[in-house]
Amino acid sequence: MVGSQSSLREANRARVVDAVKRHGGLTQVELTGATGLSPATVSTIVKELVAAELVEVRNTIRSGRRAQLVTLAHRVGLVAGVLVGARQLTVAVADVSHEVLAEQVLPLPAEHRADTSLDRAALLVVDLLERVGSELDEVLGIGLGLPAPVDAASGQVTVRGILRGWDGVPVAQVLSKRLARPVFVDNDANLGALAESTVGAAREVHDALYVRAGHGVGAGIVLAGRVHRGVAGTAGEIGHVQVDPAGNICSCGSRGCLDTVVGDRALLEPLRSSHGNLTLSDVVRLTNEDDPGCREIVADAGTVVGGVVAGLATSLNPELVVVGGVLAATGEVFLGPMREALRRRTLLQQVTPLEVVPAALGTRAELEGALALALQHTDLLEQPDTGPNGPGDVAVGQVRTGKGNR
Ligand SMILES: [Zn+2]
Structure with a gap:
């Protein structure tokens, strides 16, 4: 029975570490709620993990009361994030307590390609590490976001044409080979959903939608606290839901997709004769300066996006819709009409009315x-194996930096 007790202990430890990993930092009371373990068990495990230098505890204030915040210890290691956008590449290096140590944005050409973009990303990761006095082997893993549906295992774009220069490229493999670190790839809206559901506006919510409205529109679906990706990673790709059967042909090959109506090209075109050549950032800035033409364009986009999100909300019955992306930076100009369209087109119910809020993490x-x-x-915890003193005596907190942790 000693074996099963120690494996239970390992499992409980893993639950505590996973909860802290997911939420960046939790009080002991919150840890009890997140893990389903008793306060006494949580307290014992936290003490063990502090002794093993895997977590740190510091004083904080929660709901006006003093509490102890448990975070992963800074020295455990680093992670890197790479975000490939329509026109830019963002790279950040952070420690495991979710604190960003260095970050940089580089412009990308309009029709960027995987090979050159991943070259730049790799160089930038190394450069940022150098700036914070660290080495590649301190990086536990690299997360990469693409503006297209991807297969999580290979990091390959699953629908051809949406991100042309990246078709057929096993992105995770390519970057992992260049940096000799594990790389994990997901769609950008799914990553927004992951962040908002773990440390952002949907942190306390089980079922939520994250809508990313920017150069294109995408959504991330959170069900029972987990991001739902679907079999080929296309879940939540609302940019390719048809809204105009007689509309323009979309990059995906279909006609009249949401992206052909509210994507950046579609939004900028009607402003050309009155405002000249604007970028999407210009439109957001001018909207926030009360420019009537830009406000009109952004508000209409809110209505159309709201109509499509209503279909998703009717099907999935989430509690909350979190809106991110650059258009959300116009606040109620975009969110107001979106909320109104959702109100009109989803089933009105009294139990938990659907809320629409801006992303807590913004862009x-x-x-x-x-x-x-x-x-x-x-995987921050070494699994118990056959040490000289049996499985129960394996030290916790030994950091795994090897590849193949998936
Ligand atoms: Zn499409």
């Missing part, structure tokens, strides 16, 4: 998600 949600993805895939 940083996807990058934070990339860091969280890397951390989630990292």
Whole structure:
């Protein structure tokens, strides 16, 4: 029976470490709720993990009361996040307590390709590590976000045409080979959903939708606290839901997709004759400066996106819709019409009315998600194996930095 007791202890320890990994930091009371373990068990495990230098405990204030916040110890290691956008590449290096140590943004050409972009990303990771006085072998894992549906295992884009220069490239493998570190890839909206559901606006919610409205529109679906990706990673790809049967042909080959109506090109075109050549950031800035034409465009986009999200909300019955991406930076100009369209097109019910809120992490949600993805895939606890003193005596907190942790 000693064996089964020690494996239970290991399992409980893993639950505590996983909860701290997911949420960045939790009080002991929150840990009890998140793990389902008793306060006494949580307290014992936290003490053991502190002794093993895997977690740190510091004083904090929660709901006006003093509490002890448990976070992963900084020295455990680093993670890197890489976010590939329509026009830019963002790379960040953070420690395991979710603190970003260095970050940089580089512009990308309009039709960027995997080989050159991943070269730049690899160089930038090394460069940022150098800046914070660290080495590659301190990096436990790298999370990478792409603006297309991807297969989580290979990191390959699963629908051709959406991100042309990346078709057929096993992205995780390529970057992992260049940096000799494990790399995990996901769709950008899924990463936003991951970050918002673990450390952002949907932290306390089981079922939520994350909508990313920017150069294109995508959604991440959180069910029972987990991001739902679907069999080929296309779950939540609302940018490719048809909204205009007579509309333009989309990058995916279909006609009249949401992206052809509210993607950046579609939003900028009607402003060309009145405002000249604007970027999406210009439109957001001008909207926030009360420019009537830009406000009109953004508000109409909110209505159309809300109509499509309503279909998803009717099917999945989430508690909360979190809105991120650059268009959410216009606040109620975008969110108001979106909320109204959702109100009109989902079943009105009295139990838990659907709420629509801006992303707590703002436009940083996807990058934070990339860091969280890397951390989630990292096994920080050595599994008990056949040490000289039996499985019960294996020290906790030995950091695994080897590859193949998936
Ligand atoms: Zn499409």
